[in-house]
Amino acid sequence: MDFPKQLTGKILLKEELPFEKDEIQHLLDSNDLIRTPSITKTFFQLICNRCGNKKHHLFGKIPCYRCQKTHFYCRNCIQTGRAMECTMLYEWTGPQANWPHETNPCAWEGTLTPAQSKAATAIQRAIQKHKEQLVWAVCGAGKTEMLFPGITYALQQGKRICLATPRSDVVRELMPRFQTAFPHTKIEALYANSSQKTGEGQLILSTTHQLIRYKHAFDVMIIDEIDAFPYHQDPSLHSLAERACKQISSKIYLTATPREKLKKRVSKIQLAAEFVPIRFHGHPLPVPISKLEWNLRKKINNKKLPQTLDSFLQARNPQRQLLIFVPTIHQLPLIKQLLINRFESLETVHAEDEERKEKVEAFRQKKYELLITTTILERGVTFPSVDVVILDAGHHVFDEAAIVQIAGRAGRSPIDPTGDVLLIHQGLTEAIKAAIKHIQSMNNRAKNQMQPTKIKRS
Amino acid sequence: MYCLICHQKIIYHHTWNSMLSPLSQICEECSIQLEPIQAPICERCGRPFKEPSICNDCLNWQRDPQYEKSLAFNRAIFTYNDRMKDIVYRWKYRGDYELVHLFKPYISEKFPQFYPNTKIPLVPIPLTDERMYERGFNQAEAIAQIIRDQFHNPIVHALSRKQNSHEKQSKKSKIQRIQADNPFKLKISINKPIIIVDDIYTTGTTIHHAAKRLKEAGSPAVYSLTMIR
Ligand SMILES: [Zn+2]
Ligand SMILES: [Zn+2]
């Protein structure tokens, strides 16, 4: 058994250790494994050492049968295991794993556009120098490919790499692409209920929540969609990603819509940023059209098809698939009912949908003409040829970043690089205005970059 | 206060909160996703049914000479919808014990409707020692304690569960489940009516097995209460 490969960089609950009781005892006796309490109780607070939770309301009480005592457990990380006052965390202190140094790890034969190339160089440089690097790239810039040179370098050096993303759909989508690009590398995909769970890969693709089992594991940490929910909602996820990195490591942040905090660090020159305003196919981002619909919410609740949607449906290119985004799960059946006679095949999907994985895949295979979705499909997932509608774009779930991301679903394919983006609202919001401005300014920047002789006037 | 299920802060909303029992610890959004069982129900197993009569599953139980007289009837509070499936998964299999408190206001409302003015002893469905150690708690016991705290019915641990019995029901087919040996052993006989308490009534096998043992030991009538049907 290769203990170092299985355990280097891990922090696990006892039941997560893949060994028998006496093996564990043996490793503890030889000091290759150490254990620490998973919950620390101080005079004034509780701390979960597994996930970093310190919020009192996220600790529960359980009458523990094992100890015949009532004690605290962490409710923040319960979805991935239970840390109780009487449970310990196990960490490997034995010899570190040696990862292979591959001479020629990358089998990808495509070429990068000049814009992609520039970012790829910056990423590779950051990995060489153990630095932080932000890559601000528009939706459809082709950021996965931009990572390949840096990852190639890291694999040649025998480094361990993690790509963390907030969404399991994205992990599933990236896995086959990475496996094709790096056919000899041991790659693992980790998300809730993923079949692989050994966590032994040299290259790990993971949802951020699954990083809970890592500590000081990675030389390179790539954080995808750094601005996305749930990162900006739950700061403990940032610390999970932080803890998963080795003390000397490089961190690459990817985003199309950076939040203010990150932009500030860039403007203060605390963080190097590379900007990619051009899509890989060179066509501009589709600019959303916003349409006012009086009493939109009322109409939907009264099961009336909004006029603006009706005329859009009549005028659109029927060759494309259509994605309709709605603010909450409750609108899904209503909208489906309204449109059931307009489409041959349609489906709805939301975060807790048990068939989410299958439905997204079926839509990608063009099995439905229309997919009605909540914001879960706002990022990461790509469909080659879609039009996009946000129904009730003025709802607060659609902030600037969400609208920019959703609009970014259209026109992804070089064969069909355009696509309509319609924002139906019952009153223009700041978020809608800001998102449209954001997209226009990206397109302007792209134009300027493509015509380098043009001098920017200020 | 924070919602037991989604952890969001519960915002005080006058019309909403005033309708609620002070025992409630969940937010409006979570609460509307739960489906309390409404009449009409199957008079025997307590599931929602088209008319107040007896469902097919129950007719089968009644036709089975071994079990026809074991269980008087079951009553349940919620349907097993998708949201409830998530909750049960987190509660039992992930071990998020606190979720049991969400049942409190519903028990306080429904228990006296199902079993008015009685101090019938409660018998929680036991787990095997092995499972008990793994999980750290028994969900049926947790529910029984809520009922005891609210209505003062005594809890009697009349049954135990044999090791390596067919406890992992989900992995077996329905027929296998029903044919499986009775996993319960009698610890204490009670010659009074009894209410069996469990988290969920799925096929009814567990409860019928338990009821059979208690009935054989001299209880004149065995009822049951589950949170979910
Ligand atoms: Zn925790
Ligand atoms: Zn304990």
Ligand SMILES: [Zn+2]
């Ligand atoms: Zn029935």
